[in-house]
Amino acid sequence: MNPSTALGRVLVDELVRSGVREVVLSPGSRSAALALALHAADARGELRLHVRIDERSAAFLALGLAKGSHRPVPVVTTSGTAAANLHPAILEASHARVPLIAITADRPTELRGTEANQTTDQVKLYGDAVRAYVEVAAPEVVPASAAAWRAVVARVVGAAVGRTGEGPIARPAGGPVHLNVAFREPLVPDAEDVDGPLPAALAGRPDGAPWRRPAPVTPEPASTLPLGPRTVVVAGDDAGPAARMLAEEAAWPLLAEPSSGARNGTSPIATYRLLLGLPELADRIERVVVFGHPTLSRPISRLLSRDDVDVVAVGSAPYTDPGNRVSAVYAAVRAEARDESAWFDQWKRADAATLAAVEEIVLAPAPGLTSAMGFPVFTPPLNGWQVARIVSQDVPPGGQLVVGSSSPIRDLDLMAVPYPVGQRRMITANRGLAGIDGMVSTAVGAALGRRSDEGTLALMGDLTFLHDSNGLVTGRSEPEPELTVVVVSDNGGSIFATLEQGDAPYAAAFERVFATPTAVSIGKLCRAMGVVHRLVTTSDELEEALAAADGLRVVEARVDRADRREIDLQIRRAARLH
Incomplete structure (x- = not known):
């Protein structure tokens, strides 16, 4: 067994022993030893492998998997710009304390600074955004013991889940970690080393336990x-x-x-x-x-x-x-x-009075009309607040809702009705840095990682959707989520209409430099990717579309943003004491 194969197989084996059950991979040559070891572990049922062609999308998929499963999730890349593409998701994971493990393949250390192909300085590439940086390299010959390699995995997983590091005040502050792995040629194993048991010198504990058992976390008294x-x-x-x-x-x-x-x-x-x-x-x-x-x-x-x-x-x-x-x-x-x-x-009295005033402004229920599900039918045209209310109502007990940044989460913040305690609805968003990037991939990951029979809904704007439309690109062999993505489609960034930039003095520049309308056909884009798409323009059409959830689907809720600023101003004036 060559050194790179030995290192790749030991790392994957110890990740499984440490509780890792989901791994995301973006293919590359330098990471071949890890890719083959992960594929073999997936075939044995030890973990579930997700392959994506875009490293940036892969990283946000891993972020969503970690959010949905509450477990550490590695994302594996090759060297060079592939590793750099993980940075946005790592920043989000850092501020949101998500246990994302970036495993980047690298060239041997002697090639650094030589301008060799796909070689850059990956040492501490993500700076202080990670809880720990650990480096390991394939040696010239296979070592007599794999203890050091297994200890590296223990350190990485421990830092990700917050069992190492200094100064947590209450629950440990876990987050992303970076494991940089320098592989040397040969990068692929001999045929007999692709799978099968590890040699005794490389094997882990005979009982399948992790190399280092984490100490239990004792909660501090209130x-x-x-x-x-x-x-x-x-x-x-x-x-x-x-x-x-x-x-x-x-x-x-x-x-x-x-x-x-x-x-x-x-x-x-x-x-x-x-x-x-x-x-x-x-x-x-x-x-x-x-x-x-x-x-x-x-x-x-x-x-x-x-x-x-x-x-x-x-x-x-x-x-x-x-x-x-x-x-x-x-x-x-x-x-x-x-x-x-x-x-x-x-x-509470002020809240009830204010909410009633807001609903009168944005919901405008048609008198006496209800949908087949018993909800009010709102008069056209559909708006973002109506979409947020309907989506919020549609999350079942045990279900999950992933919300994009900008207007959708603010509309949901105003329109969501509190759920009863104990029904285990999970509402998640990328609020670490509150960016719009990676939301489709995050939602896919959250849906795949959620341990519930109920499906997942996602709510996001059209620019957020387009920014990460690559998140819909999957191979035919990949696990498919039970996910309905609701896109509030208003051909631009309506959030800016409610901010200072949306005021009259900036009207000449607003559409081009803030709203940025794209006129992209979301339906055609979905069809090109083989994803089911449905366009809705009324509240009852939206409810009907949500009731028909099956597999991965996109529901495009067409709304108009022309009066977004005016309605927002009316809402701000709706506050009252009783």
Whole structure:
């Protein structure tokens, strides 16, 4: 067995022993030893291999798989620009703390700096965005023991899931890691070494256990927050149920983003972004308890930056602190007592009144008409808020919704009705850096990684969809997800219409440099890729299309963005106390 084959097979074997069950591969010559070892492991049923031709798409697929499965997922590439194409997904994984493992094949170290083909400096290519950088190289001869190689895998997986590193305040702050593997020729094995048992010198533990058993993580005890000042709980991306539980325990308003994992039960305030514009409520806030990574709205950022508000963070570092106002950080918290004042009731009354006003503006139900599913039929034309409401309602218990950035997640933030507790609906988004790139691939990965019989919905804008349309390109042998991608299609970037750039002084430049209409036929694009496509223009057509989910499909919801800014202004003025 040649050294590159030995190294590739040992690394894959130890990844399986360490709990890796999904791997994404983009083909290349230098990574051949890993590719063949992964294919053999897939054939044995030890893991599931996903092959993609585009490394950037492959990396976001791995990101989605890690989000959907809650396990570390490697993405394997060859050397050169292939490795560089992983960087966007690694940055997202870093800020969102997703256990993405970048395994990049490299040339032997002696070729660095020689301008040899596809050779660049891949050492610490991703800088501080990764939790650890580890390098291993195929030697001139196969070593007498593979212990060092297996220890490398243990270190990599441990760093990805957060069992190594310094200073976690609560749960370990895992994230992406980079394993750079220098292979030397011959790059492919002899025929007898493609599969079969490893030689005794290279074999792992006889019981199939990982080389290094991770120590169990002991949760820190919860700290008690005094009832004290008037408090709201902010739940950002990946906050988890702890935010909801605290809000319910203390009777505090819960300002929860859609991807927080906390927007269920009776505590969430759906229209919190609008109510933060009412001085009668916002100015009375004295303390904010922050969970997760809140980045969705400017009103929340302004609230966290106020010098008259005590900001408390819960969870592991780094925590969100745009105004450098965090005064205390806790691993976990519980309330000293229940707030028996009228504070929460005031927020709930205002929320109900404001939501009713918003619905009157954007939903406009046709009098007396309901769909076959019992939902109101909205009068045409279809708009983004209607699409968000319908998609939100369509997520079944045990189902999953993946949401793109820009307008769709903001529309969902306003229109999503909180789900009952315990029904295990998962709402996820790439909110680490909140970019639009890689969303199709992320959604495919999340659908493939989700351990549920229910399918996955994805909601995104047309520019987001087009930016990663390569995510639909798969080989005939690849696993197919149960995924319906709902594309809010308005031929451009409507989010900019609601920002400063959408104002009248910039109208001459707006369409070209902000809205960027493409006039791409999404239907023809889907057909070219062999993906089922359906165009809908009304609410009942959308509901009918969602009810017919089967395999990978794209539902294009055609909307008009001409009045987006005007309607957004009406919504901002809809906030009221009762």
